Amino acid sequence: MHHSSSRQRAMTMGNVPAANIQGATTRVTRARAKVLGASRGLPPRHPLVKQDHKQALQPKAKRASSDNKSATDVASNVPAKRRAVLKDITNNLFEDSSIKVSNGIKDQTSKQVKRCTGKKNGRVAPSLPVDPQIQKRKEKASESMTKQSTKELLKITSQLKSETDGAVIYKNPSIGESKTTSEVEASKDQSIIDIDSKHKGPQMCSLYAAEVYSSLRTAELKWRHSVDYMKTVQLEISQEMRGILIDWLVEVCEEYGLASETFYLTVALIDQYLSKKCIGKRRLQLLGITCMLIASKYEEICAPRVEDFCFITDSTYTRGEVLEMEHTILDLLSFQLSVPTTRKFLRRFLLAAQSSYMAPVIELEFLANYLAELTLIDYSFLKFLPSLIAASAIFLAKWTLDQDEDPWNATLEHYTGYKGSELKVTVLALQELQLNNAAPLHAVRQKYSQQKYKGVATLTSCKPVKALL
Known part of the structure; x- marks a missing residue:
């Protein structure tokens, strides 16, 4: 009797904590098991709000219905977290609320982008200095592109010209001035024609042509013979x-x-x-x-x-x-073979001379080459620079083909670097050589008298060029 009563009393005392726990919840969670182990099997005095709240905010994928019920009961005791109230971030008043919201989002996004960009620029290393020669080439390229776009705009406006209006207003985007069509054509005759914008081939080196011929002008002085x-x-x-x-x-x-x-x-x-x-x-x-x-x-x-x-x-x-x-x-000669000859300048000056014609004149090229080759035989022409001889050959060739207009214009003056008055001595000496048919050395004359060169050696000017100069 004594042993049975003591065993029954012990079983009753061992079942008391379990009965108390099951009265609160039907399942013992890991958090409660840990607390029970720390308190030696006694239930806590206060409910475990913090642990249950974490368990409620981060549920597992599969949970029992009783577990969800207990999480809801525990979460009901926790005060709800207060959220910040969104204020109106727009400054403009619109009737449509949706427009306000969208504009507000755009403004907020742009501010964030600017803030991020500012932080990023603060960490970026300072930019390296730009080579002045590369910058100069870029500026020249941009100028040529502007001129080309201006010409295209002129062509478009001429096509869209109204039949009723006699003059079309043309506005230069780079200058911002308005001119009529007649004024543009008049100014175009007096302006300098860009001879490099038409040539897109890489062999023409249109982007560097001006620098190349500027270097040749310096080289003809440096490597000039006696x-x-x-x-x-x-x-x-x-x-x-x-x-x-x-x-x-x-x-x-x-x-x-x-x-x-x-x-x-x-x-x-x-x-x-x-x-x-x-x-x-x-x-x-x-x-x-x-x-x-x-x-x-x-x-x-x-x-x-x-x-x-x-x-x-x-x-x-x-x-x-x-x-x-x-x-x-x-x-x-110290292997110095890159000598600036008359032919090199003549190729550049012919492009400038042909720009004033609607179509290239092949006789102008042959005649200029003929006059330039005549100077190679005559020793007296060694005192003239190759660029000066090339410019004078262009002047006399244009005058020989057409005596009704001035052979020199602003485009030729710009690309040759010579004014018409500076060519007087060379042109007169060259014309005297052209008219001297009794010269004993006639290999150049026979060469350019052939039909493949259009017989330009037989051409002469009716009017003397002295009066023009």
């Missing part, structure tokens, strides 16, 4: 011998089909050598064919062989002599 080397350097040869050699080289170029750039460079190398070293009569022809060999290697795609130049001289010189002379010339 203008009186026949008196100061040479002892055996004369001006007439030089003329005969160059006149014969014209026929050699025609025989082997060499380009005109090769011929101009050949003459430039001959004058460079004769300005620095004396040479005998017997070696003058050797100097000519060797300079043409060097120029062919520099300008031509398929240059003639050394044996070809030996053959053209009727085997007067051997292969060894030509190669030895080549070494001597290159060593004396």
Whole structure:
């Protein structure tokens, strides 16, 4: 009896906490089990609001219905969290509330973007300085693009011209001035035409053309040969011998089909050598064919062989002599072969001259080349710069083809760098050379008398150009 009563009393005491817990909830959670373990099996004095609230805010994927009920009971004792009231963030008054909301969101977003951008810029390293040459090229490119867009705008406005209105108002976007069509055409005749905007090919180098020819103008002063080397350097040869050699080289170029750039460079190398070293009569022809060999290697795609130049001289010189002379010339000139010749300037000036015509005039190009090649034979033209000779050849060629208008305009003056009055001496000397049909050296005249060159060697001007200058 005693043992059974004591065992019954112990069982009754061990079941008291479990009965108390089950009275509050039918399931013991992990949080409650932890608390019961810490308090040695006794229930807590205060409900576990904090633990139950976490369990209610972060439920599991699958829970029993009784567990949800207990979470709701516990959460009901926790005060609700207060939320901030959104205020009106718009400053504009609209009748439609939806417009207000959308504008408010846009304003708030833009402020956030600006705030983020400011923070980002504060962390970015300072920008590197821009190369002034690159900036200058970009400015030139932008100017050419502006001019091109202006021309396109002129074309569009002319197409959209009304039949009733006699004059269409044209507004230049870069200047902001309004002009009539007649005023634009009048100003266009007096303005400078952009000759580089039409050429999009990479070989034309339209973006760098102005800088390239500015460098050539400097180089023609730096690498200029002596203008009186026949008196100061040479002892055996004369001006007439030089003329005969160059006149014969014209026929050699025609025989082997060499380009005109090769011929101009050949003459430039001959004058460079004769300005620095004396040479005998017997070696003058050797100097000519060797300079043409060097120029062919520099300008031509398929240059003639050394044996070809030996053959053209009727085997007067051997292969060894030509190669030895080549070494001597290159060593004396320090391998400086990029010489600014008249042909290089003539190519640029012809573009400026052709810009005043509706279509390119092929006779103008042939005639200018003919006049420029005439100066290569005459020793007296060494005193003129190659750019000056090229500009004078353009002036006289335009005057020969048309005596009704002034051959010089603002575009030519801009791209050549010469005024019409500065060409007077050279143009008069060139016209005298053009009219001298009794000259003994006539290889250039025969060349340009052919039909493939439109026979420009036979053209002369009826009116003298002296009155114009």
